Amino acid sequence: MNRHDTRLCALTFDLDDTLWDNQGVMARAEQLHYAWLDEQLAAWLAAHGEAPRHFAEAVPVTRYQAHRRHLAKQHPLRRGDFTWIRERALVELLEEFGLSRASAWLWASLTMTRFHALRLEVSPYPEAEPLLEALTRDYRLGAITNGNLAFHRLALSRHFEVIIAAGEMPAPKPDARPFLATLSRLGATPARALHVGDSWQEDILPAIRLGMRAAWIAPHAPADTPMPRGAYRLEHVRELPDLLERMERE
Ligand SMILES: [Mg+2]
Secondary structure, eight states: OOOTOOOOOOEEEEETTTTTTOOHHHHHHHHHHHHHHHHHHHHHHTTOOOOOOOOOHHHHHHHHHHHHHHHHHGGGGGOOOOHHHHHHHHHHHHHTTTTHHHHHHHHHHHHHHHOOOOOOOBBOOOTTTHHHHHHHHHHHHHHEEEEOOOOOGGGGGGGGGGGEEGGGTOTTTTTTHHHHHHHHTEEEEGGEEEEEEOIIIIIIIIHHHTOOEEEEEEESSOOOOOOOOTEESSSHHHHHHHHHHHHHHO
16 A cells, blocks of 8 residues: 555544434433333332332432442543443442342343433434445445444444444543544554544544544534644535545545
């Protein structure tokens, strides 16, 4: 390979708020998995002859959220591993609620299964499927997410040769490691790769620092936002093919 070859051969994608709008999904998953635990656990306690008690009344969801923040501070290396933090918080709060350690683990694990199912209820932008399908003809694709959704269970994931859950490495973006791991598995140098993402801090800056090019999905940023060399602003991922064509002509 020519060392000075800068033709793009690999594209890496952020997922949440890049290929779908994630706002409503997280809020819904947060509320509904906790409500599920509250209801199912009350029924289980009643079936075991205990006085009916409601977990979400004793431990409001705000307490669960505060405990997750506390655990993230206590375990800085795991701070991006949201599944680990959620499950651990649930186990500790369920034990505090009076469950044995074994029952606490069982209920935390069942609740996380529910959470992951809800977390997957994303609606990719309608353009995403044909867009990725077309891109695989010219580029190798990788996904790098800080989120904890089981992306491989979505049909869209079949277009990606590499899927990295950076928070579970554990090296959440903007750490360079998930980018380097993805590029090495795609057989691409940074100079021959472009990263697509919506976060300036977690997607664009680290990609540019590594010498990749970057497409920033920023519908609300002013059109005249100054961009570093190699970075481009898009309003929506559907504009990516036009950008790639322009870059080929440059
Ligand atoms: Mg994102």
